[in-house]
Structure formats: structure tokens, C-alpha cells
Amino acid sequence: MKIRFIILATLFFSFVGCVEIIDDLSLNEDGSGTFRYTINLSSSKVKINSLLALDSLDGKKVPTIGEITRKSDKIIELLKTKEGISEVTYNADYDNFIFKLKCEFSSLKALQDAIRDVVKSENGNKTIPELEQTWLTFESNKLVRSIPQIAVKKTKEINIDDRALLKKGSYTSITRFYKEVDRFDNESCAISKNRKAVMIRTDPYSLTQNPNLLDNSIYLVKTGE
Amino acid sequence: MRIFTTGLILLLASHCFSQKSEDLVPQQAVSVFSINNVNLLQKISLDDLVKYEFMEEVQQELFDGSTSGKTLKDSGIDFDQKVNVFFGRTADFELSGFTFGVKDRSQLFEVFDDFLPTESDYEGVDFYVSYFNRIAIQGNSGILFRVTPSMNLVNTITDSIWYARGNDYPWTWEESFDELLLDMEENGEFDEDEESEDGDVDVEFFEEMETEENTSSPIENSELPVADEDPTSKTYYELRDSVEFALQAEHLNSVCEDLFVNGDNLIKFSSEFKNQVARPSEGTFYFDNSRTLRKNSDFIYLRRLYPSFYKKLEELYYGNVMLGDLIINDNSIELELNAHYGDKLGSIYKEMTNAKFDKNALKYVPKDNSSFFTFRLNMREAYEQMYEVMHPLLESEADKSRSFSSSLLFLELWDDFVNKDAIFGTYQGNMFGAYNGIQKVKTKKFVFEYDEETFEYTEQEVEAEEDMPLFTLGFSTERSDIPEKILRHIERTNSYCRRQGDYWVFNKAILNSAPLFVLSKNGLLIFTNDEDLVMNHSDGYGSDALSKAHVKKAKKSGFLYAYTDLGKAIENVPRELFNDEENELIDVVRGKSGKIEFTSSETSSAKTSFNLAYDFEGDTDASTYILDLINSLYVISK
Incomplete structure (x- = not known):
């Protein structure tokens, strides 16, 4: 799901420019957790409404709100059927163009498998080698996260001129834990005052230039420390 | 379109005349654009030419490497003859193409290397064929043309034959197709990308459906006809292609008979064309609007059911012809157009344009505007x-x-x-419009604020600004009380509309984001998204309004006046506000400077004259601007 949204968002937002994306992962002690993904396009309402009024742009068909809704609903319904995924909610505000997805997962593997299945299904069940990668692992108090290769591949397909428009936006990645964070590898990372959440902020353009910007290894304090 | 673009290439290629390529313009032509003198363009390299949008379809056909490094003068075209691009439509077929002089056949067919010689039934005329296009060369003049039968006629004849052979309705939709579609969708076989624009399924699916029902005899069982069992059986599409091909051959023959046997050409048919094409300007334009009525298939029904009324309508349109001249100066290009019409139609036009210029209107156009127009009708x-x-x-x-x-x-x-x-x-009929460039307009947006303690975030609505083109459209009115009644009703019954002083605000009326203002003042009803205008200039821009000289020009013009400063108007226009076709048109002039002015004369009961002047400055030479204009024509017409 995350990948699909990144792909769709990046392609669409390349035309819109000013987009705010929040990628929020909360992890419980048993490996389960909550995934929230928010896309905020409210500062580009005029542009989006004018885009939606067009039949096509740069040779690509511009979907109607009805088509976007149907497609989103289909993806959400598909996600709900995936093993280990529950409490899926999706809110789409087409007045302000704010889209929020939230779901519970039983494990990081279940979350990644669900995303893989949805992406694969949306691509006609074709084999996508990039999907074989594991981009989230949590072992021995250490979380390792990176950008899925499929998203990297898709962002590279965006026209260079269009990529420049993404500089105005922001991409925020938050990872929350059930206990305090001891340390992390990514120097761009900030830690909350309660030390249970880390955040990296960048812009979508930088992400297209360097997909490793969000890569991070986060170490939690060991029990008893 | 290919034939049109090919014509445009050659349009650039002739500059004066000694022979008469115009003698080959068919009498069915309704519009003809002739170029007499394009000296400036002769040296343009073909390599530069193919970079234009209008060349995209022909560059594979004509410039597939064999013409690399050559100029137009190497194309075998006789520059001593005119090039005449024509388009015609009868009730039965469309005809398009161009005529030109031939200087060197071998060079010509290096460019037109897809054309192959074919048998000619006409003495002294050589024919060459490439798919649906024909080249006929008689003496030192040639015509490249294409005849396309009316699809209405093709479909009618095809249906008639189809049913006469005992076939069923060819477009039946069966329930089983719905199930099949559902299965395909569920299996991911039917991707949305494969849908046609109108949402119908892929053509292949229909082909399969039609083949199932399409035999030369009624279907007795559900088996498909097999070609080797009955090689004469045709699907609906095959039958339609055959009908189209037969009609095309018939119309092609009639056009050739007229031209090469009877000598019936447009010069013989129309004295207006004969006079216009002989004019010494660099280019001429001819458009017979009266024949668009006669040859428009939409009027076939009227002509057949009510012949006497149709005849009176024809009389009304008699003499409705547009004639134009293209004049090229050092730093400008002018197009002069004269719209001629008969007495009765002319009397309506004359009374319609007999309107007083509303001086108040142009007070609402700022002097630094990018573009504006006035339109006055009674x-x-x-x-x-x-x-x-x-x-x-x-x-x-x-x-x-x-x-x-x-x-x-x-x-x-x-x-x-x-x-x-x-x-x-x-x-009343008087109106004006202005485009005042791109400005920031106030909108609302949401931002997320983060709690430093936990990084939890909440939404906050804040003021924002976005770029938006500013437009103003105004109408003169003697009865402002009537639109005000309507506005008051809307205000009373809708929360999105409210009155503020002497104007009304419609919230989020534009692109669901920005407000639209309606100002009723000084005998004008003005619609604009320019907040500054309604708040600070409700009585006009005063000293910041359009200059007196410009107002005088607009006033002096007839019922229509328009002005555009390309540098200001086009450069900052956001691409996302226009569709692909409009963007192509805008891209033609993007990066160019210059001013376009469109004026009209007073309208008499016989004619109205129009003048389009394109003034440009800087290093770019006239040839580039002419190519830009041609490119614009291509983008508009394709």
C-alpha cells in the first residue's frame, strides 16, 4: 500500500508540486503495530482542481474524482482482505485534498506481504523483482527501514523537469516505539522529547534524487538498561 | 492531417508565379490558402523545419534521412508557381490537398519517396499513389490530394447491404459479454488503461463480437465463419471498408473527370477565387461560406423535405464569402480579411453591429493588462x-x-x-474582457503541527496563496436591477454567496478554491476573480486604466477589437490550466515577444473587414514567425 501510494503520489504530485506526505509507523512490543499514511495537497487546491478539469495532461489521462474514488476503494477493500491486516480506515477529503490511510498490522512481515500483494494485484499479477526486497525488519531491539526498491524505480521514471516541481513539498517519516530509543544511524533523524519516536523530514524531490535519505537503523534501549 | 501538414511544408516553398498551379484546384474546394511569395523561407533547412510540431507526421514519410542537410529549394518544387492548400466538402465526400509547380520530378520524388507511379486514364496526366493519397502531374503543375467519402453515407450503404444479406443487428450486446468482462476484470486481464476514452471496451473485443454475427448468409448456428470455408464472406468492418473503397474510387474519378477532362476547376467556378488568387499579396485566402451550407450533410434532410425553404435559406447565404490577403513586412505580418455577404444577411449584420461604444467598459481594463477585447453588438x-x-x-x-x-x-x-x-x-450586446496575468489569490490550506514531546500531529487551517490567472468579463446593461434581483435571490438562498457593498462574492466559485466577484456599477455587470478590482477600483482604474490612445483604437474599430501582448500573456500562463491541445497552441508562441492586434471595420450590408496585425521585435526573423503561425494553424486544425 505504501509503495502504491508513493508511486501514485509521486507521479501525480510531480504536476502539483506542493505536497505534504507523512509516513507514520508505530511498533508494539509484540511486533504488531499501526501504519498511517497521510497525503496533504490542500495548499495546491487550485492546481488540482484545474488539473481535474482537464481530460489529459502531457499525454496522460487525468482521472476524475469518481475514478480516483473507485480505484482507492478497490485498493482499500483489497488491503482489508490481507492476512495480518485489520482496522483499515481511509478518509478522502476532496474539498481540501487530504487523504489519510490507517491500518493495524500483526507483524512487519504481514504489512510488507500485504503491500506486495496489493501492488502485484494492481500490476496485473506480474512478477516485480523489486518487490522481493524486505524494507522493514525488527530484530533484537533494532529496526532497519529503507525505501522500497519499487518506489525508487518508479520515481526514476519521472521526467527531470517534473521532478524539480517536487522541491516545494515535504516528506515526513515517523517511527514510534513502545519504549525509548537508544540511538540511530541516520544523522538527519530527530528524536522526540519522550524518546519514543524518531522523525526524518525531507522533500519529495530530494527523495527522488537520493532514495537512501530515509534509510535508518534505530536501536531501542535494552530491557533493564 | 498528413496531407495538410505536407501541404504546409510546400506552402513555404513558392514565391512567385509564371504557371498556374491554381488551375488544378478542384471546384469542390470550399477554402483555399495560397502562398505567392515566401522568399524568406527558401533558405530554411529541412533539419530545422522538422523540429516543428506540424512536421511530426511527415518527418517519417518525407524526411527519413534522404533529405538531411537540404533546404526547401532542393525539393523539386517550382518556386515560380504558387502553392494552394485547399479543403472541400460536399454532401458525399471530403476533399483535401494542395497544388504546386513542379521543377524537377526526380528531386520531388526524393522527398515524396513513398509515392509510386500508377496507371493513368487521363492523357497527359501522370499519377502516383501512396496509400490514400494521389499525386497527379499535368505539365509543370501537380496536385496532391485525398478524397474521403462521407462516413454517414458509407455507414448507410453498408447497413443496407448488411441487412439485405440477412444479417442481424451488428452491435448486439449479450449478457454473456457482461459476464466475460467481469471475469476479465476479476482476473486482472482487463486493465483500465485499455479502455477507450468514452469508457467502452477495447476494439478487439468488439471485433470478436461482430465476427461472430457477420456472414454473408444468416447464421444458423453459433459457429464462426471460417475464411477457407467461405472466402467471400465479410465481417461488418470488411464490408464497410469495401463500400468506402468503392465510393472513394467513384469520387476520385469524378474529381479527376472534372479537372482533367472537363476543365472544371475552382477558377472557372468562382469569380471571387479567380480574382483573389490573382492578387499580388504574399498570400491569399478564400473561403466560400455559402457552399458550406449547400454541402453540409446536416442540411440534406432540410433540402429533401422542404426544398423551397432550403432554397430561400440558400438565397439568404448567397454571396457569403471570406477573402483575405497575407502581407509580410519587416517586423510584422498582417492578415486582411473581408467577409462578404448578401443583402438580407448583410442587413441583419449591419443592424447587429450598429451599437454605441461603451466608454465605461475600458475604465476597468488596467494599462498593464496582458490581453483584452471589446465586442459591441446591438x-x-x-x-x-x-x-x-x-x-x-x-x-x-x-x-x-x-x-x-x-x-x-x-x-x-x-x-x-x-x-x-x-x-x-x-x-444589450456590448461586452469586454481582460486578462491581467497571474497573481496570488487567497485560499485556505491545512498544515500539520507536531508535538515535540511525542511527534503526534494535528491539522491546522491557515491562510494560503496560490497563483491564478486573473480574468475580468463585463457586460453593458441598462437594467442592472434585473441581474441584481437574481443575485439577491442567490444570496438569500445560498450560503456561498454574500453581498459586500456594491459587489457580491461567490466563495470557492473558481476551481472550488478561489472566490468570484460580481460587481454591478456604472451600467456594467462585471464578473472577475480580481479582488483588487472590486475592492479598490470599483469605479475603474482611473489613471491606471488603459491609455487614451489604446481606447481610441478600440473605439475606432468596428464591432470587435482585441489586443494581446504575447510576452506578458503567454510566458506566465500555468500549463496545468489548459488541456494538451491548448498547451500545444500556447507553446507555439511561448518564449516569443510581440503584439497581436485584431480590428474590424464598420459593418455595411455588403461586407465587414478584419485586420490581424502581428508585430514583433528582436532578432527573430519573419520566417520564424510565419512558421509559428503555420504551426498554430496546424495545432488548431488537427
């Missing part, structure tokens, strides 16, 4: 004159036809009962 006089012309026309037919009698009654009752003073007092 709708009341136009209505009265139209009544004078149409009433006797309908009355003469009313005894013969119930529908004409009803139309006459409707016209008379409308005239008796409707308050024309109120209608034409509210909308």
Missing part, C-alpha cells in the same frame, strides 16, 4: 431585423408545412408576449 436591432427577414420566410412556408406554421406561431407569440425592453435592456 442585440435589439439585430432581433428586429432578424424578425423582418425570417417572418416572411416562415410565413411563405406556413401553409405548406405544419412545423413551419408552428415555428411561425412561436416567433409571433414570442414577439407579442415577451418584454423585449427588459431582455435587451439587460443584455
